[in-house]
Amino acid sequence: MVVRTEPHRSQPTSRTPLIPKRTARRVIGTVACSVLLAVAAYAVSSKVRRPFPSDHTPEGAYMRIALGVNQDDPRAFFAYLETDAQWASFTIREMRAKASKRISESYPEPQRTEMLEPYKLAAGASDGAELFARLYAQRGWARRLRKDLSGVAKVEVEGDRASVVTAQGTRWAFRVRDNGIWGITLFTAELLAEASKATRDLDAVSAAAADYDSGRAK
Numbered sequence: 001m002v003v004r005t006e007p008h009r010s011q012p013t014s015r016t017p018l019i020p021k022r023t024a025r026r027v028i029g030t031v032a033c034s035v036l037l038a039v040a041a042y043a044v045s046s047k048v049r050r051p052f053p054s055d056h057t058p059e060g061a062y063m064r065i066a067l068g069v070n071q072d073d074p075r076a077f078f079a080y081l082e083t084d085a086q087w088a089s090f091t092i093r094e095m096r097a098k099a100s101k102r103i104s105e106s107y108p109e110p111q112r113t114e115m116l117e118p119y120k121l122a123a124g125a126s127d128g129a130e131l132f133a134r135l136y137a138q139r140g141w142a143r144r145l146r147k148d149l150s151g152v153a154k155v156e157v158e159g160d161r162a163s164v165v166t167a168q169g170t171r172w173a174f175r176v177r178d179n180g181i182w183g184i185t186l187f188t189a190e191l192l193a194e195a196s197k198a199t200r201d202l203d204a205v206s207a208a209a210a211d212y213d214s215g216r217a218k
Contacts (some may be wrong), residue, residue: 055080057172058162059153061182066149074136078129082175082183088191090128092135095198096125099205106209115205122198132187135194144186 050112053060061080070079100123105116121138125131136142148170155161162182164172176180 021161031155049156055182058157058181058182059152060165060186061174062152062164062172065145065184069142069145069149072142074133074141075129078132078181079181081132082188085132085176085183085188085191087129088188089132089135091195092191092198093128093131094126095195095202097201099123099198102202102209103207106212108212129204131193135191141187 052063055061055064068074068080078089083087084196099180100116100119103119104113107115121134125134132147144165148166148168150167152164152186153167153169154165156165160176162174162176164174166172175185175187176182
């Protein structure tokens with residue numbers, strides 16, 4: 001908003017009080033800050049209205065991830081994880097849900113409560129996207145992304161892999177999915193390791209549950 005003021009058309013007289021220099025500087029500083037904030041707000045709103053590049057490009061996928069991180073909405077960019085990371089998220093949720101069911105049905109107390117507690121976060125997720133969102137919050141993954149989500153300086157593509165290089169020099173690795181959308185690889189190794197652990201845990205839980213069932217049947 002531009003504020004228009006009428007210029008003084010006469011020189012101050014003895015009856016015209018002068019504004020102290022300190023007060024004048026404060027007023028000028030306040031007005032300047034207001035103008036800068038208005039310009040910044042307009043710039044941000046203009047960027048939001050500008051269409052993103054296609055998510056079939058690494059830059060487009062990166063920008064959608066950045067938006068989801070800034071809005072603290074990891075579910076919004078689950079589609080921009082690479083395929084292995086997505087499948088690992090679904091596997092974790094499924095294995096933990098199955099293990100929780102076996103524990104609830106067969107384990108005696110206090111083992112039942114003790115075993116169910118660490119599985120609640122994953123087992124209670126409705127799907128892979130929610131599982132990812134819960135781990136994202138629990139493990140502070142936002143910090144990894146927030147360290148540098150500056151503008152894109154360049155994109156390097158080599159086959160099914162790409163690197164998005166930011167203005168600050170950070171490289172974010174992407175891999176193209178079968179549907180043509182590019183997915184970030186940042187969380188893949190950790191999610192795959194967690195999926196393997198969840199699968200092993202289910203095997204152990206099932207074996208113990210079978211022992212408890214057998215003991216009660218005797």
